[in-house]
Amino acid sequence: xxxxxxxxxxxxxPDIAGMEPYTPIVPFEVLSEQLGRRPExxxxxxxxxxxxxxxxxxxxxxxxxxxxxxxxxxxxxxKLREALADYVGVGAEYIMAGAGADEIIDLLMRxxxxxxxxxxxxxxxxxxxxxxxxxxxxxxIEVPRRADFSLDVEGIEWAAAQxxxxxxxxxxxxxxxxxxxxxxxxxxxxxxxxxxxxxxxxIEFGGVGSASRRVSETxxxxxxxxxxxxxGLAGLRVGYGVFPLHFMEHLWKIKQPYNVNVAADAAARxxxxxxxxxxxxxxxxxxERERLAAELAAIPYLAPYPSRSxxxxxxxxxIEAGExxxxxxxxYGILVRYYRKARLFDHVRFSVxxxxxxxxxxxxxxxxxxxx
Numbered sequence: 228x229x230x231x232x233x234x235x236x237x238x239x240x241p242d243i244a245g246m247e248p249y250t251p252i253v254p255f256e257v258l259s260e261q262l263g264r265r266p267e268x269x270x271x272x273x274x275x276x277x278x279x280x281x282x283x284x285x286x287x288x289x290x291x292x293x294x295x296x297x298x299x300x301x302x303x304x305x306k307l308r309e310a311l312a313d314y315v316g317v318g319a320e321y322i323m324a325g326a327g328a329d330e331i332i333d334l335l336m337r338x339x340x341x342x343x344x345x346x347x348x349x350x351x352x353x354x355x356x357x358x359x360x361x362x363x364x365x366x367x368i369e370v371p372r373r374a375d376f377s378l379d380v381e382g383i384e385w386a387a388a389q390x391x392x393x394x395x396x397x398x399x400x401x402x403x404x405x406x407x408x409x410x411x412x413x414x415x416x417x418x419x420x421x422x423x424x425x426x427x428x429x430i431e432f433g434g435v436g437s438a439s440r441r442v443s444e445t446x447x448x449x450x451x452x453x454x455x456x457x458x459g460l461a462g463l464r465v466g467y468g469v470f471p472l473h474f475m476e477h478l479w480k481i482k483q484p485y486n487v488n489v490a491a492d493a494a495a496r497x498x499x500x501x502x503x504x505x506x507x508x509x510x511x512x513x514x515e516r517e518r519l520a521a522e523l524a525a526i527p528y529l530a531p532y533p534s535r536s537x538x539x540x541x542x543x544x545x546i547e548a549g550e551x552x553x554x555x556x557x558x559y560g561i562l563v564r565y566y567r568k569a570r571l572f573d574h575v576r577f578s579v580x581x582x583x584x585x586x587x588x589x590x591x592x593x594x595x596x597x598x599x
Contacts, residue, residue, distance in 0.1 A: 229500040240364075241362070246361045249354055249358040252273055252302070257558075260558065269561065269562060269581075270561040270584045272561065272563050272564075272580050272584065272588065273485050273562040273563050273564045273576075276455075276456075277508065277512070277537070279459060279497065279511070281458065281459040282458065282497060282498050283414040283501070283504070284497040284504075285458070285497040287461075287497065289490050292493060295489055296490075300487055301492070302482075302484040302485055304324040307324050307496050308322045308323075308324060309320060310499040312491065313454070314499050317442065317443060318422065318442050321442060321443060321469050321471070322371065322467055322468070322469055322470075323470060323475065324465065324467045325465075325466050325487065326464035326465070326491070327453060327464040330464075330486060331462075332355055333362070333481060334419055334481060335422075336360065338477055339422060339480060340365045342365075343364065343365070344365055344366060344392070345365065345368050345386075345393060345394075346366070346368065347390055347396070347518040348367060349370050349371070349372055349383065350372065351372065351569075351571050352396075352397070353398050353426060365394075368389065369469055370382040370383050370385075370386050371569075371570065372401075376532065377412075378408065379572050380412050380416065383395065387419045395416065395419065395421055395422070395423050396424045397423070397425055398428070399413075399427060399430070399438075400423055400429045400430070400536040401575070402428070402429070403530065403538070403564070403571065403576045404463060404532050404534065405536035406534070406535065407433055407535050408425070413425070422447050422448075422449060423448050423449070425438050426451045427450055427452050428451065428455065429535075431506070432452075432513055432537045433535040435535075436444060437452070439469045443572055445471070449469070449474070450469040451469075452466060454495050456537060457506075458511050460491070462496065463490060465492070465494070465495045509589065512579050515581070516534060518538060518582075518585060520591045523592075526592050526596060527542050528599065529541040529543060530542040538564075538578045541576070541577070541578050542573055544573070548572065548574055549572075551565075552564075555592075555595075559591040559594075561587060561591055563577050564576040564578075
């Protein structure tokens with residue numbers, strides 16, 4: 228008898244069939260159509276992209292790909308890793324590049340996790356951690372952050388003592404609140420019998436040094452970084468990890484051979500050749516972050532949290548956070564992030580934009596406040 232659709236569906240892994248999907252940002256062009264507004268009329272403050280875009284050198288490098296785009300990229304991204312070694316301050320042999328830090332997170336799960344192994348997550352944090360843990364049938368152990376979004380180190384230590392716990396993933400600065408891991412807390416976590424993965428996607432905005440230089444002398448520390456935020460390359464998907472050497476030979480076994488495409492590779496290397504220009508942009512965004520924080524604090528129904536990143540999380544009081552997101556989008560063409568999840572139902576997050584974007588946001592928030 229011919230198989231039915233139900234027969235075919237029954238072949239899917241049961242854990243995948245029952246898992247919750249990751250909810251990404253709706254594409255810019257789709258939102259433009261939905262809101263009936265031209266893309267140039269929207270203020271996009273929902274995904275922590277760099278509003279100033281890539282380095283001019285990166286744009287120029289991508290424009291010169293006509294002679295090489297038909298050739299497979301270097302599977303080891305040698306030139307990019309050599310340039311990263313100078314930027315990060317570690318040997319190229321410690322670095323692996325990927326299609327965004329997201330791919331590196333997936334590789335870590337492949338390397339360490341067998342079904343049922345423990346992965347510690349500290350929500351609220353980056354949604355890809357539980358997503359990838361579910362994909363690899365891990366036992367996700369959640370240790371919620373404290374009221375101020377700092378880590379519950381004692382809770383993490385308790386969780387780490389459970390059977391077959393292998394990975395702890397922490398983001399610094401943390402997404403969505405922008406807080407940094409306290410140095411003493413990191414030292415304490417690194418004494419645990421597991422792999423500590425520190426995601427530094429926003430470290431260039433943090434005003435502190437990276438943990439990358441500690442990797443060579445710390446056998447259980449892995450650091451993730453990206454070009455998406457500081458270098459304005461979110462659309463090209465290029466990130467990297469800094470790993471102890473004893474993990475590298477095994478990572479090379481499981482990495483997709485041509486994971487960093489030629490455009491991303493060229494743009495990333497050109498960005499590293501133009502760090503001074505890009506860091507000037509980072510400083511602009513850090514200054515605008517402080518202005519935005521002060522302006523948000525003056526809005527009666529918002530309570531912003533201190534941030535060391537390129538976004539600011541606010542608790543909302545006096546209007547539902549989801550309604551605030553809706554009104555900003557529908558009435559003013561301003562896109563912000565709202566999370567329909569625990570601890571964040573009454574919060575919204577604003578990416579730091581250009582000064583004129585901040586002005587539009589604050590004017591809209593003030594107008595909404597007058598209507599409450």
